[in-house]
Amino acid sequence: MESLPRRLPDRKHMPDTSAVTVLLVEDDEVIRRSVALALERYGYRVTTAADGFDGLERFRDDRPDLLLLDVMLPGLDGIGLCRRIRETSTAPILMMSARGDSLDVVSGLEAGADDYVVKPVDTAVLVARIRSLLRRATFPPARPGTGRGTGTPDRLVFGDLAIDPAALEVYRDGEEVALAPTELRLLLEFAEHPGIVLDRQTLLRNVWDYGWDGDSRVVDLCVQRLRKKIGADRVETVRGFGYKLRR
């Protein structure tokens, strides 16, 4: 840690990253090595893989806290890898796309990625996205009592859906639902404002930490994934405005 980048973030406000392991799956050697080095300077532990199958193996062995996946990979591509990982894990996934077109972005998000960045991305931006994702994964800014669902203050109930904001657990018909961090964060955002329409902009800001430059498709696709898990009619689309959670 002797040669720190110029604008190293204030350590006081940084989460303790010493324990955070990032798995970087990227086939381009220069990107793989330089991003690994850059992230290490920010204090992350980085393990790397050069193709999809190797990445899957590393994921199983190293149990990373966050995955940084390139979309185009030899063998198993980033989207396939993302889907495979999502079968067993809710670890936050950030996709990196060099093409940046709809196909890459939408398929990545549909496969279960939490967010995406388009190459080339500044290390500072990459770290900001990683941090936002980790916050979602580890937060609990559990705000008991603020929810307006029925039930005990620490357990919000919406029809067949029960949310425990302290334990970060969600149950549907008594069975626990495994939600990825972004999906959970999105659901909690909805649960805080039941029956109230939240527009995409608000959701982008509160869940993804984006300003106007955010891509509203990440919201739409995350809502779609959330619906698959908690019931299609729980989150209602209000055309032209946004979404709301049905009580």
Added chain:
Amino acid sequence: MPIVRALLNLRSLHWKIILLVSAACAAMALTVGVLVHESTLRRSMHEGAVKAVDQLDRARQEARRTGRPAPLADPAGLPDPLLRQVERHGQGTYYEDGPPAPVYWAAEQKDGQLYALRTDMTADLLTRQALDRHLWKYSLVTLAVVIPATALVMELPARRLRRVARTARRITAGDLQARTGMGRRGGDEITEIAATVDAMADSLRDRLAGEQRFTADVAHELRTPLMGLVTSAGLLPEGEATELVRDRVRVLRDLVEDLLEISRLDAGAERVEPRRVPLAELIEDSVARTGLPATVTATGAPVAETDPRRLDRIVTNLVVNAHRHGATPVEVDVSGLTITVRDHGPGFPPDLLAHGPQRFRTGAEQRGRGHGLGLTIAQGQAKVIGARLDFRNRPDDGGAVAEVRLPDGADDR
């Protein structure tokens, strides 16, 4: 009811065909009518003449037999043409068309005596008039049946044509999956034009897909090494040389991104994602993100239905351009759905004012450096969101003014 709408439009194909069919029907009815009228008249005249001569003969014979007075006539009471015929041929017939009633004269000069008799033709005339009336009546009845029938029959091809037009409109609006789907049935000209429209959409879609693929491939091939370069440059130890490298990397990166954006705009692959956005807030954020000094003023709290990311690209490029080629202070004004970016530099070059922004043309030397892609991008993005982007110079101080006018939400798509 499309047929009603088509009939309300006097220039619709319906009316043209109806007019044509009516004209054809009328011409036919007129021809037949005139022919029938003429031939009936001729026959009637012929029969009238025969009858008149016959009656004259009969009257004379009867006079001889019964001793009643013969139908002698005073030449002064006879019409002149009849007298002339009698003079020439010794006998003659002449039709005198009333009033008080139409009559047929027959006259004969025999043994120095002039015999003449007129036969009343009123019944004949009435028959002919009735026939004419019938011809008129049934012609009109036929038209009254034929015109609506034509309109109805025309509705089928008109509907097919409208479908072709609708499909073409959808293709123009960017829906490249739209097809007329009329296949080969019919085999007429409409099928042909429908097939042509479909083929056109196919080739358009293929070409667009090809260009999009190419753009995406180029993006991948350029961005991958660039990403390595950007990240590696960030790892270099601080120093003057590092600054130089980083600066050039930044320029290269901006250039690549601008070129990719332009090729995406050119490929027509851009999809608008309109949202309701508070304009003033959005513009303030955009300007703040450029990191360049500019004052933002806003009148009221306008809300627009637009794609905020594209509007952000437009405003960012305009503000960056104002700084790069113009001079401070740069002022951004939001008023209603109009956003104005003005600077106090030498203004836009005449070439740009005349022909709009062109890539890699920065105009006059004093406009400074830059690759001239920013305004092209702003123009392209404005087109995508249906906004108008105009460039002008202020008459008082010559400063450059770029004005973005967002479409009115009411007629928006």
